[in-house]
Amino acid sequence: MSTELLFRDDAYAKSGSARVIAVDERGIELDRTIFYPMGGGQQGDTGALVRANGERIAIVDTRKGDTMDSVRHVAEPSAPLPKPGETLALELDWPRRYALMRLHTALHVMSCVVVAPVTGGNIAPDKARLDFDIDMSLLDAGKIERETNALIARGIETETVWITDQELDARPELVKTMSVQPPRGGGRVRLLRIPGIDLQPCGGTHVRNIAEIGAIRVLKIRSEGRRNRRVEIALAG
């Protein structure tokens, strides 16, 4: 069963309501959701689903389901489980998600400062990283930090753009991340555009204006193998 993914059009939706369409030990499926399921290196959302009687179901993770656009809201093991058909209020852990959005968008900016193929990445609420296929001698923490922060300070609005699978096939240079192929199968692919800085396929959640990132600092750079030079960042403030 598929779920309407409200975060795709509005990453700033912090609350809402939805109807339960299925429940099993792996999670709760809703007809629509503001919870982002883990994917593209970004961790799944947490928060709560609230029943009409006020009972709260703590959501400790969100994962993709078995079919396209299906989402499993993973409840705390001791939480009460709702019934199909029930209407629930959705409450996101917004400070955590907003940190993920700021760090995620920061990685887009940093990927244009370090010009090399991306071999991996991860976004957690407190830190994020990209792995590059690049020579260690070309990675300078101070320079990456300065140049990324200079781009962030330009305060550019981000845009979501959709193209067809065929258009993406015709422009393979758009895919920087070798380890994560853009989600396909729906006939169209979502791109994030930061005009003048970055354009690449991405299904994640981003801030509206890169100024919201504030500034980043490089926590460390280390080698995780010949094709994995890892640059780890955090929000500076």
Ligand SMILES: [Zn+2]
């Ligand atoms: Zn993204």
